[in-house]
Each structure stands twice: as C-alpha cells, then as structure tokens.
Amino acid sequence: MHGAQNLSEFSMLMCGLLLLIPLLGIWYLKLGMVKSMLISTIRMIVQLVLVGFFLEFVFQLNNWLLNSVWFLTMITVAVLSVIKNSNLRLKHFLFPVLFSFILANFFVVLYFNYFIVNLNFILDAKYMIAIGGMILGNSLRANIVGLGDFYKSICKDEQLYFYKLSLGATRFEALRSFAKKSFTAAMSPTIASMATMGIVSLPGMMTGQILGGSVPLIAIKYQIAIMIAILASTIISISLSIIFTVGKSFNKYGVLLKSVIADK
Structure with a gap:
C-alpha cells in the first residue's frame, strides 16, 4: 500500500x-x-x-530532552486552555492542573510506547509527540467539561454541599456527588463515540494509519490502543485535577472561595 x-x-x-x-x-x-x-x-x-x-x-x-520539552510545552498550552475555557482563575488552578496533566499524560504515553508499541527508545519523537498529541487533545476536551462542571455545580448547589457537611460528612464525602456528575459529563462523549466506531465513523488514528499505507488490521489495533490510552489519561487527569485543586479552592471552614471562578 x-x-x-x-x-x-x-x-x-x-x-x-x-x-x-x-x-x-x-x-x-x-x-x-x-x-x-x-x-x-x-x-x-x-x-x-x-x-x-x-x-x-x-x-x-530525535533528542530525548527536546522531545520531552516539546511535549511539556504541549501540556502547558493544553492546561491554559482547560482553565480558561472552564471559566476558572489561573492563579488558583495553574500549578495543580499542570502537575495533574504532567503525571497523567507522561505516564500514559511512556506506558504506551514501552508496553504497547514496544519501543526501545520510549521518548522517540514520532511516537511521543504524535501519540501524546492525540491523547492530550482528547483529555483536554474532557477536562474542560469535567473540571468546569465540578466547580460550577458546587456554586449552583452550595446549600446541598453545606447540608452534607452539617450532617457530619467530610469535605471529600460532601463533594463526591459533584465529582460523580462531573466525571459522567466528561467521559460520556468519549464512551458514546467508542460505541459507534467502525460503523458510524472511522476515527482519526485509524484513518491516518490507512492513508499512511498501513493495512486496516494494523490501523485497527492502533485505534483500539489509542482509545484505551485516551480513557486512562482522561480519568487520571480529571481525578488528579480535582484532588489537587480542592485543597486550594476551599477555606479552612470548607467554604468554596469565590475567587476561584473567573469573571465573565
């Protein structure tokens, strides 16, 4: 081909x-x-x-340091986009969300390159940047929905949150239902698209592989692998983003700081 x-x-x-x-x-x-x-x-x-x-x-x-720096740059730009489009304050969320994205995306990409693709050089530019870009792009969209929905829901139903605290719930117990709703909103589009892949649509990874000359079965293997990697990266990054930002978003009494939501 x-x-x-x-x-x-x-x-x-x-x-x-x-x-x-x-x-x-x-x-x-x-x-x-x-x-x-x-x-x-x-x-x-x-x-x-x-x-x-x-x-x-x-x-x-194909230098490991340059490849890593460029991937880190991609992550930083993605994090800035997540915070901005989630209508959240940069000063509260930049470092916690950045740290979450670095942990989630570097782990998934390196795992993908070593255990799935079986590369000898796991920081290979072609795989690290191309695969990392696909994983990061999908994770970005899900985090905009998940992180933004989480804090907006708390602002909207603040009385419910206080009621749970008054019953003796810890902060994390009181926030569990908000996190559950946010995870559902963030993950649903990806899960729904996975259910119709191959019948309704030929996704980007598979199409690119076929146009590049790969046989369809190899393209299918890569597409399955990348979708699972996207799911893993998304769930890890959203989880860590919520965990790391909660500590800076509430005062010592468990009240959400009004300054975390950016002015429109």
Whole structure:
C-alpha cells in the first residue's frame, strides 16, 4: 500500500473554497461568528505550518530532552486552555492542573510506547509527540467539561454541599456527588463515540494509519490502543485535577472561595 496522496496548491485552494459554505451559512443565519471563524482558521493554518517545519527538525534530531520539552510545552498550552475555557482563575488552578496533566499524560504515553508499541527508545519523537498529541487533545476536551462542571455545580448547589457537611460528612464525602456528575459529563462523549466506531465513523488514528499505507488490521489495533490510552489519561487527569485543586479552592471552614471562578 502507498502513502497518502500529496495535496497540491490547487487542492488547498479548493479546500479554501469549501470553507465558503460554513461562512455563508453563518453570515446568512446572522450567528455573529464569521470573524471568529476566520481568525480561528487563520490561526490554525499558521500554527500548523510552523509546527510542521518544527516537527521535521524534531523528528530528524530525535533528542530525548527536546522531545520531552516539546511535549511539556504541549501540556502547558493544553492546561491554559482547560482553565480558561472552564471559566476558572489561573492563579488558583495553574500549578495543580499542570502537575495533574504532567503525571497523567507522561505516564500514559511512556506506558504506551514501552508496553504497547514496544519501543526501545520510549521518548522517540514520532511516537511521543504524535501519540501524546492525540491523547492530550482528547483529555483536554474532557477536562474542560469535567473540571468546569465540578466547580460550577458546587456554586449552583452550595446549600446541598453545606447540608452534607452539617450532617457530619467530610469535605471529600460532601463533594463526591459533584465529582460523580462531573466525571459522567466528561467521559460520556468519549464512551458514546467508542460505541459507534467502525460503523458510524472511522476515527482519526485509524484513518491516518490507512492513508499512511498501513493495512486496516494494523490501523485497527492502533485505534483500539489509542482509545484505551485516551480513557486512562482522561480519568487520571480529571481525578488528579480535582484532588489537587480542592485543597486550594476551599477555606479552612470548607467554604468554596469565590475567587476561584473567573469573571465573565
């Protein structure tokens, strides 16, 4: 099997024309998103082109320190996005969430590379950055939902939380139902998509493998492995994020600090 067909400049121009369909739809429906979509599209193109050149250099050099630093940079950007989109205060959440993501994602990626792919060099750039990016991207989306929902639910049902404390529950016992609801909201989309993979959709990992020349059965093995890795990373990162941030988000009386929620 051959690799993916190269896309010419004309092909990319045709791709750009395809963008007119959502832009015209948004303009016609007066959704007010034309500017934001154009800005996001331009940012995506510029970032991907720059990263593409940079990754060629990283893959050629394949230095363990550079690979680790770049993956740490990816994690840091993801954490900033999680905190911002969860409407939480950066000063309260940056270091606890960053530490949670580092532990969860480095552990899962290194485990994946050593035990599943059986690499001799577990910090190999091609696997660490590509696999790590897929795991981190899905974990990011789930954490935005999970972490944001957890603290918003506490603010919304603060009286229920105080009632549980008044009955003698510890802080973690009183927060258990909020955490359960947040985990369900964060994990449900991934679990639902897993249930229809192969029938409703061909996921990105599998599609990329096939376009790259792999036989379908090998692509399927990688897709199964990456989805399980995503689940593991997501559950670990959300758990650690909640555990590590709770200590800084409540006062000594168990009351949630109002300063943890960012002003809209």
